[in-house]
Amino acid sequence: SQQGEEDPQALSIQEGENATMNCSYKTSINNLQWYRQNSGRGLVHLILIRSNEREKHSGRLRVTLDTSKKSSSLLITASRAADTASYFCATGMIYNQGGKLIFGQGTELSVKP
């Protein structure tokens, strides 16, 4: 079964607006990661946040992690049309399950110019 579940499934915004995507998971994790996928391509890693971290920034990306609620959010500020893609969270369970990496269903983001 899937570990991470993203919300919303689809998001449509105007260029310049912020986009927020959420991810919930079920079991204890070592880290949580966010990935981006352009249509028909492989996934590209965006950012990793460890279980002992609460917030992390990378450029226009901001990730938060709340282990008590088993949830994470990805914020993309000042969105651009080029941010249009699907975004996935993935949970890493390194020590318990030999490196298994489980992905959620993804959020499809559309940024309109």
Place this chain on the structure above:
Amino acid sequence: SQTIHQWPATLVQPVGSPLSLECTVEGTSNPNLYWYRQAAGRGLQLLFYSVGIGQISSEVPQNLSASRPQDRQFILSSKKLLLSDSGFYLCACTLGQGRRTEAFFGQGTRLTVV
């Protein structure tokens, strides 16, 4: 940095035919390797993962199998394809246990079973 080579990019196969998809990794040794399948507009389903040569963990019982004959080679196979095997197959790697765990992906193989 790691590079994943995955081929072919697209494949159309008849029902009942065999399948072999190959994935090779450059730029690291002893990686964890993964095969995922993605249905249209859906998330990634973990099919198999491997932490070493000959070590395969199966996540979903189905018509597929995986093998790891060499450290940086991961093969997805089927003896007889089903229509339901159609999808986008992605190979990925992470560095070994206890190290950085971001995943690197190949460009995927779009398999259509007809």
